[in-house]
Amino acid sequence: MTAAARISPAIEADRLVKIYKGGTAVDGVSFALPAGSVTGLLGGNGAGKTTTIAMIMGLVMPTSGTVRVLGAEMPRQRYRVLERMNFESPYVEMPLRLTVRQNLTVFGKLYGVDGIDAQVARLAGELDLVALLDRPTGKLSAGQKTRVALAKALINSPEVLLLDEPTASLDPDTADWIRERLERYRAERGATILLASHNMAEVERLCDRVIIMKRGRIEDDGTPAALLARYGRSNLEEVFLDVARGRGEAAEADAEREAAQ
Amino acid sequence: MSLRTGEGSTGEWEISGRRIAALVERYWYLLRSSWPRLLDLVYWPAVQMLMWGFLQTYVSQTDGALARAGGTFIGAVLLWDILFRGQLGFSISFLEEMWSRNLANLMMSPLRPIEFVIALMIMSIVRLSIGLVPVTLLAIAFFGFNLWGLGLALAAFFVNLMLTAWAVGIFVSGILLRNGLGAENLAWTIMFLMLPLACVYYPVAVLPPWLQTIAWMLPPTYVFEGMRALMIDHVFRADLMAWALGLNLVLFAGGTIGFLALLKSARRQGSLLQTGE
Numbered sequence: 308m309t310a311a312a313r314i315s316p317a318i319e320a321d322r323l324v325k326i327y328k329g330g331t332a333v334d335g336v337s338f339a340l341p342a343g344s345v346t347g348l349l350g351g352n353g354a355g356k357t358t359t360i361a362m363i364m365g366l367v368m369p370t371s372g373t374v375r376v377l378g379a380e381m382p383r384q385r386y387r388v389l390e391r392m393n394f395e396s397p398y399v400e401m402p403l404r405l406t407v408r409q410n411l412t413v414f415g416k417l418y419g420v421d422g423i424d425a426q427v428a429r430l431a432g433e434l435d436l437v438a439l440l441d442r443p444t445g446k447l448s449a450g451q452k453t454r455v456a457l458a459k460a461l462i463n464s465p466e467v468l469l470l471d472e473p474t475a476s477l478d479p480d481t482a483d484w485i486r487e488r489l490e491r492y493r494a495e496r497g498a499t500i501l502l503a504s505h506n507m508a509e510v511e512r513l514c515d516r517v518i519i520m521k522r523g524r525i526e527d528d529g530t531p532a533a534l535l536a537r538y539g540r541s542n543l544e545e546v547f548l549d550v551a552r553g554r555g556e557a558a559e560a561d562a563e564r565e566a567a568q
Numbered sequence: 569m570s571l572r573t574g575e576g577s578t579g580e581w582e583i584s585g586r587r588i589a590a591l592v593e594r595y596w597y598l599l600r601s602s603w604p605r606l607l608d609l610v611y612w613p614a615v616q617m618l619m620w621g622f623l624q625t626y627v628s629q630t631d632g633a634l635a636r637a638g639g640t641f642i643g644a645v646l647l648w649d650i651l652f653r654g655q656l657g658f659s660i661s662f663l664e665e666m667w668s669r670n671l672a673n674l675m676m677s678p679l680r681p682i683e684f685v686i687a688l689m690i691m692s693i694v695r696l697s698i699g700l701v702p703v704t705l706l707a708i709a710f711f712g713f714n715l716w717g718l719g720l721a722l723a724a725f726f727v728n729l730m731l732t733a734w735a736v737g738i739f740v741s742g743i744l745l746r747n748g749l750g751a752e753n754l755a756w757t758i759m760f761l762m763l764p765l766a767c768v769y770y771p772v773a774v775l776p777p778w779l780q781t782i783a784w785m786l787p788p789t790y791v792f793e794g795m796r797a798l799m800i801d802h803v804f805r806a807d808l809m810a811w812a813l814g815l816n817l818v819l820f821a822g823g824t825i826g827f828l829a830l831l832k833s834a835r836r837q838g839s840l841l842q843t844g845e
Contacts, residue, residue, distance in 0.1 A: 325838075327837070327838060328837075332838075357841070358838065361838065361840075361841050364676050365676070365835075366672060366675055366676060366835065366838075366840045366841055367835060367836075367838045367840070367841065368832075368835040368836045382835060383578055384578050384579075385578075386578060386579030386580060386582070386678060386680065387578070387579060389676070389677065389678040390678045393676075394676055396672070398669070398672070398841060399669055399670070399671075399672040399673055399841075400668060400669040400670060401668070401670060401673065402594065402598060402664070402668045402670050403668055404597075404598055404601045404602065404668075405594065405597050405598065405601070406597075409593075409594070409597045412590075412593075413590050413591070413593060413594040413597075414673070414677065416586055416587065416589070416590030416593070417587050417590050417591070417674075417677040417678060417679050418677060418678060419584075419586070419587075419678065443601070459673070
């Protein structure tokens with residue numbers, strides 16, 4: 308790896324804009340995520356998180372601005388890097404009639420994984436899927452399906468992992484179990500993870516940086532500790548509510564007024 | 569097997585046999601997991617063939633001209649099924665991805681659009697074979713009509729009909745990508761537009777002159793005219809097949825260009841993530 312490759316960010320968005328017929332979904336978003344970092348994308352419904360992730364994946368074309376993943380401009384140069392990235396989203400499912408083994412094998416082949424049988428067996432062991440491998444995916448519980456989706460997201464040992472609400476609709480125990488696996492994966496692989504979530508505890512636990520979005524714009528950005536200090540709060544949920552209700556702007560305005568006086 | 573392009577390219581046109589095989593494997597798993605799906609492939613072509621076969625048997629007993637044209641109805645039904653089932657086989661495999669909400673998984677994977685299309689083309693032949701081979705055997709058993717006896721002519725008919733089926737299937741898939749499942753009905757019905765215009769059951773001369781011009785713009789018209797020439801006059805019209813092939817190449821190129829344009833539009837519109845109605 309060259310020095311330039313080490314320094315250049317794994318994901319870089321520059322003045323990213325997405326305008327749909329119904330309005331602006333993402334409005335001038337810029338950020339750079341270093342390789343090996345875990346970043347949380349926070350925001351209420353309609354904040355632009357999913358659209359931002361979809362543009363990073365190359366599924367949605369930006370109206371303006373650029374997004375680069377591992378140095379490749381998305382979506383134009385996506386085929387240079389798609390084998391090195393993967394994603395999980397509750398809005399996407401895997402064929403329900405296929406067994407877990409069949410699904411993982413097909414995706415392994417699509418991602419060019421060598422030794423696919425061994426990789427499926429390894430992931431099944433790590434994600435507690437061994438007993439489920441030969442069951443149709445459609446017969447699994449929500450928690451089991453999420454574990455299978457995570458196995459699919461890790462099938463190619465991606466350097467960049469995009470997760471859109473990875474623990475949505477899971478019971479606390481299963482959600483905690485998934486978080487533990489993600490922490491382990493990051494530690495072992497040194498992967499760059501971008502995580503969109505509504506779960507503040509999850510973001511606080513997993514992420515070393517948090518980007519808060521509102522109405523398509525970045526409202527705030529920093530480490531969880533820095534955000535807590537900035538808003539004078541004890542947890543990210545309170546910070547999120549402050550941002551969602553505009554208290555962040557009010558607090559900033561107060562601080563500016565005080566400084567001016 | 570894989571075909572690679574130069575260093576500076578975006579890799580959009582690289583073709584990997586492994587990825588194509590993976591997708592075909594996925595559809596094969598799906599097909600064999602459900603016996604109603606398999607039965608459905610045979611059921612309707614068999615009903616159609618039997619119905620037209622008995623009708624032809626009855627009419628030929630009462631009309632000398634039609635007796636001379638023995639087998640044309642059954643031949644037309646079987647060739648029509650190649651066209652219709654070929655397109656449906658392509659489109660249904662594509663729809664399976666939308667029904668199972670798997671499309672974004674594929675679009676986010678290294679699978680190229682061209683590989684996706686090739687896999688769908690292979691599956692349309694697989695589905696068609698499962699449906700049509702038993703029906704052609706039934707035609708021999710019930711009416712003594714042997715489609716396979718057409719030999720080289722059948723190969724020419726088949727290639728031309730499949731090219732039309734794929735061109736239409738590719739274009740319909742693009743519309744589905746762009747507009748979601750709201751456009752699903754188009755996949756089931758678009759080919760019926762060809763039924764009266766391509767003159768499946770009657771000669772082109774039956775149509776009014778202005779409609780004949782339109783009919784001759786459709787590649788299947790040449791195939792069905794060629795089939796009648798072979799079965800009634802016992803002449804293989806190579807010129808008709810050449811015209812059909814030429815028009816098919818234009819249609820196939822148009823369908824592919826349309827598909828890529830609609831895929832690009834779907835990326836702009838964000839409909840690859842939202843593939844519902």
